[in-house]
Amino acid sequence: MEGTDRGVDGLLYFYEGKDERARIIVQVKGGGVKRDDVATLLGDVNNQKAAGGVLLTLEKPTKPMQKEAIDAGRYTAKLYQKDYPKIQILTVAGLLAGSERLEAPPQANPFAKAEQRSQSPQARGDAVKRRAGMSRTRRRATATPRRAAQRLCWRLLRLLSAAQIRQLWYSHGMERKIGIVVVAHGSRRAESNETLLRFVAQLRQRLGHERIEPAFMERGEPTIPDAVQRLLTRGCNHIVGFALFLVPGTHLSEDIPRQFERALEGHSGVTFEISPPLLENPAMIEVVTRCLQWVSM
Numbered sequence: 001m002e003g004t005d006r007g008v009d010g011l012l013y014f015y016e017g018k019d020e021r022a023r024i025i026v027q028v029k030g031g032g033v034k035r036d037d038v039a040t041l042l043g044d045v046n047n048q049k050a051a052g053g054v055l056l057t058l059e060k061p062t063k064p065m066q067k068e069a070i071d072a073g074r075y076t077a078k079l080y081q082k083d084y085p086k087i088q089i090l091t092v093a094g095l096l097a098g099s100e101r102l103e104a105p106p107q108a109n110p111f112a113k114a115e116q117r118s119q120s121p122q123a124r125g126d127a128v129k130r131r132a133g134m135s136r137t138r139r140r141a142t143a144t145p146r147r148a149a150q151r152l153c154w155r156l157l158r159l160l161s162a163a164q165i166r167q168l169w170y171s172h173g174m175e176r177k178i179g180i181v182v183v184a185h186g187s188r189r190a191e192s193n194e195t196l197l198r199f200v201a202q203l204r205q206r207l208g209h210e211r212i213e214p215a216f217m218e219r220g221e222p223t224i225p226d227a228v229q230r231l232l233t234r235g236c237n238h239i240v241g242f243a244l245f246l247v248p249g250t251h252l253s254e255d256i257p258r259q260f261e262r263a264l265e266g267h268s269g270v271t272f273e274i275s276p277p278l279l280e281n282p283a284m285i286e287v288v289t290r291c292l293q294w295v296s297m
Contacts, residue, residue: 014105035064179231186216228263
């Protein structure tokens with residue numbers, strides 16, 4: 001999302017040629033949207049010679065708004081030889097739930113590989129080193145269309161102010177009902193797994209919060225899908241995976257999120273997040289310090 005212009009909240013760019021980019025105008029409306037808003041956006045698109053426009057709103061579009069958007073027609077991305085809606089109306093709720101997505105040409109530079117091949121061996125070597133420095137998780141994430149679509153949606157959502165976000169959750173009946181899954185690795189020893197069950201029971205009592213479920217990544221029950229299903233039956237629409245893992249690793253960055261994604265297939269209105277490694281939490285210093293008080297220094 002690049003700089004804005006008058007009457008424009010954001011701009012999305014895509015390539016039409018090696019040295020030619022087209023743009024999509026983004027406008028954000030908090031509430032009270034009507035057909036005139038779509039007409040105004042279409043006028044801005046035509047006046048600024050943009051390829052298309054997106055109206056991002058907190059409210060569902062009315063039928064006259066939808067008709068106005070359809071009547072605006074479509075534009076053709078020359079480089080990709082594909083048609084896209086000239087005017088699109090997206091709701092924040094739809095983007096968050098994954099039920100709506102922006103129809104637009106890819107934002108990435110399709111000429112980057114050709115330019116890389118023309119670089120000197122030294123420049124190519126430097127580029128390889130930079131890529132090697134990326135985490136495996138990020139490399140994999142940037143390669144999946146689903147991740148790319150999610151990043152694009154969040155770029156649109158960043159145009160919203162904090163007040164608009166609060167309006168979304170509290171004024172439109174979309175308060176998050178949060179559930180927590182406390183995840184441990186799991187062990188073949190039943191007595192080891194029972195330690196987590198006792199811990200979660202104590203956690204529920206201490207927090208006074210019943211929507212907390214234990215789960216094991218492997219070698220134990222309940223599994224992550226089991227725990228997620230229990231929270232879904234209680235009406236949770238946002239699930240926090242609190243992972244009892246100290247440091248970053250494949251389990252935390254790939255295996256556990258993948259299990260949550262599979263558990264939530266078919267539940268498009270439910271979101272989830274995974275906690276960072278415990279040692280990244282500053283409070284862990286205090287915890288470990290207290291645990292070591294018995295040691296004679």
